[in-house]
Amino acid sequence: MTIAEETETETDERKIVTFTLGHQMxxxxxxxxxxxxxxxxxxxxxxxxxxxxxxxxxxxxxxxVVGLAERxxxxxxxxxxxxxxxxxxxxxKQAGFLVDEVADIVVINGGDIQPAPDVDVxxxxxxxxxxxxxxxxKDAEDAxxxxxxxxxxxxxxxxxxxxxxx
Amino acid sequence: xxxxxxxxEIQGIFFEECAEGLTVAEEGLSAMxxxxxxxxxxAGVFRAVHSIKGGSGAFGHAALLAFSHRFENVLDEVRxxxxxxxxxxxxxxxxxxxxxxxxxxxxxxxxxxxNDAAMLAxxxxxxxxxxxxxAEAPVVVxAEAPVADDFGFVPVVAxxxxxxxxxxxxxxxxxxxxxxxxxxxQVRFGPSRGALANGGEPLLVIRELEAMGGTVTAVDVSALPxxxxxxxxxxxxxxxxxxxxxxxxxxxxxxxxxxxxxxLIEVARSAAAPPPALVDLAPVTVxxxxxxxxxxxxxxxxxxxxxxxxxxxxxxxAQTIRVELSKLDQLLNLVGELVIRNSILADRLSLPDQERVxxxxxxxxxxxxxxxxxxxxxxxxxxxxxxxxxxxxDLASETGxxxxxxxxxxxxxxxxxxxxxxxxxxxxxxxxAVDHGIESPEERIAAGKSPEGTIRLSAEQKGARIIVSVxxxxxxxxxxxxxxxxxxxxxxxxxxxxxxxxxxxLICAPGFSxxxxxxxxxxxxxxxxxxxxxxxxxxxxxxxxxxxxxxxxFIMGLPLTLAILDGMIVRLEEQRFVLPLANVIETIRPExxxxxxxxxxxxxxxxxxxxxxxxxxxxxxxxxxxxRRNPEDSVIIIVESETAGHVGxxxxxxxxxxEVVIKSLEDNLHPIRGLGGATILGDGSIALIxxxxxxxxxxxxxxxxxxxxxxx
Amino acid sequence: xxxxxxxxxxSASMRMLLKASLTAQGFRIESANDGAHGLERMHEVMPDLLxxxxxxxxxxxxxxxxxxxxxxxxxxxxxxVLSTEFSEDKKTRAxxxxxxxxxxxxxxxxxxxxxxxxxxx
Numbered sequence: 001m002t003i004a005e006e007t008e009t010e011t012d013e014r015k016i017v018t019f020t021l022g023h024q025m026x027x028x029x030x031x032x033x034x035x036x037x038x039x040x041x042x043x044x045x046x047x048x049x050x051x052x053x054x055x056x057x058x059x060x061x062x063x064x065v066v067g068l069a070e071r072x073x074x075x076x077x078x079x080x081x082x083x084x085x086x087x088x089x090x091x092x093k094q095a096g097f098l099v100d101e102v103a104d105i106v107v108i109n110g111g112d113i114q115p116a117p118d119v120d121v122x123x124x125x126x127x128x129x130x131x132x133x134x135x136x137x138k139d140a141e142d143a144x145x146x147x148x149x150x151x152x153x154x155x156x157x158x159x160x161x162x163x164x165x166x
Numbered sequence: 167x168x169x170x171x172x173x174x175e176i177q178g179i180f181f182e183e184c185a186e187g188l189t190v191a192e193e194g195l196s197a198m199x200x201x202x203x204x205x206x207x208x209a210g211v212f213r214a215v216h217s218i219k220g221g222s223g224a225f226g227h228a229a230l231l232a233f234s235h236r237f238e239n240v241l242d243e244v245r246x247x248x249x250x251x252x253x254x255x256x257x258x259x260x261x262x263x264x265x266x267x268x269x270x271x272x273x274x275x276x277x278x279x280x281n282d283a284a285m286l287a288x289x290x291x292x293x294x295x296x297x298x299x300x301a302e303a304p305v306v307v308x309a310e311a312p313v314a315d316d317f318g319f320v321p322v323v324a325x326x327x328x329x330x331x332x333x334x335x336x337x338x339x340x341x342x343x344x345x346x347x348x349x350x351x352q353v354r355f356g357p358s359r360g361a362l363a364n365g366g367e368p369l370l371v372i373r374e375l376e377a378m379g380g381t382v383t384a385v386d387v388s389a390l391p392x393x394x395x396x397x398x399x400x401x402x403x404x405x406x407x408x409x410x411x412x413x414x415x416x417x418x419x420x421x422x423x424x425x426x427x428x429x430l431i432e433v434a435r436s437a438a439a440p441p442p443a444l445v446d447l448a449p450v451t452v453x454x455x456x457x458x459x460x461x462x463x464x465x466x467x468x469x470x471x472x473x474x475x476x477x478x479x480x481x482x483x484a485q486t487i488r489v490e491l492s493k494l495d496q497l498l499n500l501v502g503e504l505v506i507r508n509s510i511l512a513d514r515l516s517l518p519d520q521e522r523v524x525x526x527x528x529x530x531x532x533x534x535x536x537x538x539x540x541x542x543x544x545x546x547x548x549x550x551x552x553x554x555x556x557x558x559x560d561l562a563s564e565t566g567x568x569x570x571x572x573x574x575x576x577x578x579x580x581x582x583x584x585x586x587x588x589x590x591x592x593x594x595x596x597x598x599a600v601d602h603g604i605e606s607p608e609e610r611i612a613a614g615k616s617p618e619g620t621i622r623l624s625a626e627q628k629g630a631r632i633i634v635s636v637x638x639x640x641x642x643x644x645x646x647x648x649x650x651x652x653x654x655x656x657x658x659x660x661x662x663x664x665x666x667x668x669x670x671x672l673i674c675a676p677g678f679s680x681x682x683x684x685x686x687x688x689x690x691x692x693x694x695x696x697x698x699x700x701x702x703x704x705x706x707x708x709x710x711x712x713x714x715x716x717x718x719x720f721i722m723g724l725p726l727t728l729a730i731l732d733g734m735i736v737r738l739e740e741q742r743f744v745l746p747l748a749n750v751i752e753t754i755r756p757e758x759x760x761x762x763x764x765x766x767x768x769x770x771x772x773x774x775x776x777x778x779x780x781x782x783x784x785x786x787x788x789x790x791x792x793x794r795r796n797p798e799d800s801v802i803i804i805v806e807s808e809t810a811g812h813v814g815x816x817x818x819x820x821x822x823x824x825e826v827v828i829k830s831l832e833d834n835l836h837p838i839r840g841l842g843g844a845t846i847l848g849d850g851s852i853a854l855i856x857x858x859x860x861x862x863x864x865x866x867x868x869x870x871x872x873x874x875x876x877x878x
Numbered sequence: 879x880x881x882x883x884x885x886x887x888x889s890a891s892m893r894m895l896l897k898a899s900l901t902a903q904g905f906r907i908e909s910a911n912d913g914a915h916g917l918e919r920m921h922e923v924m925p926d927l928l929x930x931x932x933x934x935x936x937x938x939x940x941x942x943x944x945x946x947x948x949x950x951x952x953x954x955x956x957x958x959v960l961s962t963e964f965s966e967d968k969k970t971r972a973x974x975x976x977x978x979x980x981x982x983x984x985x986x987x988x989x990x991x992x993x994x995x996x997x998x999x
Contacts, residue, residue, distance in 0.1 A: 043852040046787050060499040062829040062844045093834045157835050180891035220962040223984025366978050
């Protein structure tokens with residue numbers, strides 16, 4: 001176990017990367033993030049679910065690019081100048097998530113995470129919880145916002161192996 | 167917290183070593199069974215079992231330890247020539263090997279250890295019958311006759327090497343004199359010259375005894391010579407120490423664990439009254455034996471004659487280092503990158519510059535590095551084959567069928583990744599061959615065959631593929647029964663018209679099983695359909711050839727490596743794909759009229775008087791789904807597939823031909839039917855590698871691909 | 879400075895186990911995977927103590943001990959044999975080769991630590 005992990009367990013503080021999909025703000029554990037890259041059209045693949053946009057070259061590895069919005073059941077993201085790919089590591093495998101905009105890196109307290117109410121999200125298994133964070137904004141009324149924390153393991157692409165490869 | 171996972175990891179490595187050891191042992195035992203009983207072979211088996219024993223103890227696998235220990239004892243005697251390695255003995259050892267494998271498995275998967283009582287009895291019988299019984303536990307040899315000292319009691323002198331508090335306790339010699347329990351201990355210690363020679367430091371023992379509450383009460387210096395005769399490497403003192411009476415004798419003796427055996431060590435209870443002054447007054451008379459007489463070990467280390475080991479362990483295990491596969495993969499990735507950068511560099515240079523000697527040299531070196539890295543992943547297929555003999559022995563005893571195994575091409579090297587995945591399919595194929603192929607001895611005799619069935623396991627490299635086949639000389643596939651079964655199971659309709667090959671292929675259909683009774687072997691719930699899907703997931707194919715009455719052959723065609731491919735880069739709608747060159751027969755620029763439609767969706771090409779089906783690549787991949795591009799504006803590549811023979815594949819253009827580094831889609835995603843992987847081209851973009859066999863496979867195996875929408 | 883120990887064993891799991899249990903007791907550990915490698919490493923790491931297996935490919939433990947003892951700098955270095963063997967002739971041979979002590983596998987980490995401190999405090 002790494003020192004960083006231990007320290008975090010003690011204080012129960014963790015860093016998350018926040019980003020937007022449409023009007024929603026999501027967060028993933030900072031430790032899973034490998035890098036953030038600009039959007040680049042991936043090479044499309046046959047016989048894969050719609051949300052797998054294709055594969056891209058990440059320093060010599062072939063990495064799938066996932067339309068995260070579609071994966072979560074939202075409207076597909078429209079590509080624009082701030083679109084980017086969050087490259088994450090899920091159970092040892094790499095994947096790129098297309099997101100609308102990367103917002104921030106914030107420190108949250110584990111104790112502040114609330115379990116996601118089942119009714120609020122269409123796929124409860126991919127949301128690890130909800131947390132409120134302060135937004136770095138001049139607009140005082142909008143100082144707090146809710147972040148949906150994603151359960152990356154639940155987003156693993158190999159989990160759907162049987163559905164896809166059959 | 168991390169300790170457990172660390173231990174688990176080490177355990178994992180231990181079981182890897184066990185697997186390697188079992189392979190070595192089985193090879194050695196098989197060689198012995200075949201008549202090679204050379205010292206090297208026997209020593210190799212011994213070493214393998216010995217290592218398993220060593221680790222099993224360290225990791226607390228008591229049952230495995232106990233069994234391997236007994237097995238090792240027998241092997242040690244065989245190695246030492248005390249048990250002749252005749253046929254019966256070798257057979258017993260083969261059986262013991264099977265039990266040992268079961269023990270390893272039980273330890274690894276935390277299941278109940280096998281019942282080894284009968285096997286142990288057989289091993290013991292071997293040990294008893296050998297010439298000259300062997301003492302299993304060390305026997306205490308009292309080196310010097312105990313001498314009564316001034317106080318009238320007998321000190322116990324025990325050679326130190328018998329003290330072995332970590333494993334095998336020596337038989338302790340107890341004092342037969344009744345003693346006041348509280349009487350203090352008196353210890354006399356006269357280190358020998360040898361105690362100083364081998365990195366020993368007698369002073370440490372004194373310190374340790376002091377730390378335990380001991381007090382030095384006297385030092386006998388009478389043996390000290392004159393200064394000019396004094397050898398700084400020798401020892402001349404004898405210490406006397408008192409220790410508290412409540413101390414455990416063994417604890418005191420433990421302090422002398424590593425003191426040279428020819429030293430004087432006496433541990434005894436002193437007389438009733440604690441008498442420090444008494445001892446002080448009366449210097450102990452020292453017997454000459456305790457003085458540093460010249461023992462054998464007293465020669466200087468450099469002059470010491472090296473004892474020659476009588477049996478040298480076989481150097482079966484080449485010197486190796488263990489490298490995580492992921493590191494090799496990473497290295498392979500980097501080398502792949504290097505190859506790509508090389509070609510970018512070459513492209514950027516003018517033609518004359520490209521031909522300067524440095525660039526070709528660089529390319530050649532890069533290629534060599536690449537070949538080397540690839541060869542690091544290559545392993546002889548023997549590793550997968552080595553499981554088979556054991557399995558056959560089990561199967562033979564379960565079914566009463568007699569089976570002889572022939573193996574061919576076991577040194578054929580395949581990529582480690584492939585190797586790891588063919589074990590299970592191979593197991594099922596062998597089980598299938600014994601269960602359904604080979605007849606009982608009676609049936610075989612009735613059919614005019616030898617009572618022993620033969621299973622031939624072979625591996626060979628054919629181009630970029632490795633062909634592994636399992637053939638038996640059994641009864642062949644009963645097509646009438648297979649067909650009836652398939653109808654019964656609803657796999658085919660009752661009026662289906664099938665060729666012999668198609669009926670044979672039904673064996674691999676999901677949910678098919680022909681076993682009339684669920685036998686031990688086939689009752690495990692996995693059939694040949696699992697074999698097929700496993701092999702296909704690897705980018706391989708399964709073929710079945712069967713001749714009634716003569717036998718059946720299962721053939722697995724597997725990619726030789728998961729790493730590199732000679733390919734042709736083709737374009738479809740500006741997307742680039744790699745076509746494995748191994749599949750390419752020829753390329754044709756069709757003349758007008760050479761490609762003819764036979765239906766709105768099917769086309770053929772006329773080639774030297776015969777017609778071959780044409781598949782439009784763009785349709786297979788759903789790229790430009792309505793594309794009715796003129797065949798004359800396209801290129802048709804005639805490809806050969808294992809499943810559909812020659813087929814014309816229509817693509818837009820051919821870019822070039824080159825070697826590409828295969829990047830598995832499974833690394834970060836999962837296998838996709840029709841694709842053999844992906845590669846990274848010189849400009850950093852990705853091209854998908856086509857799996858021709860899967861792409862052009864005839865129905866029902868063919869899957870039509872549809873390109874899903876791409877976000878704008 | 880904690881004591882530096884060189885362990886020589888052809889089994890990776892045994893090396894790792896030794897390293898794990900001895901590091902936990904405050905020793906620094908270097909390892910080698912056979913006798914020949916061990917001899918090389920002796921010169922590189924100049925350990926305070928050598929712990930070696932007996933049955934190894936390339937150069938076995940006896941040969942290693944002999945080879946180590948010829949080197950003047952290592953004449954006083956304690957050497958412990960850690961082996962599953964326990965026969966008297968093996969022990970005697972190890973002793974003759976120049977071993978300081980013999981420990982029979984399987985070892986108990988605490989006892990091994992105590993044994994090490996006994997020869998190498």
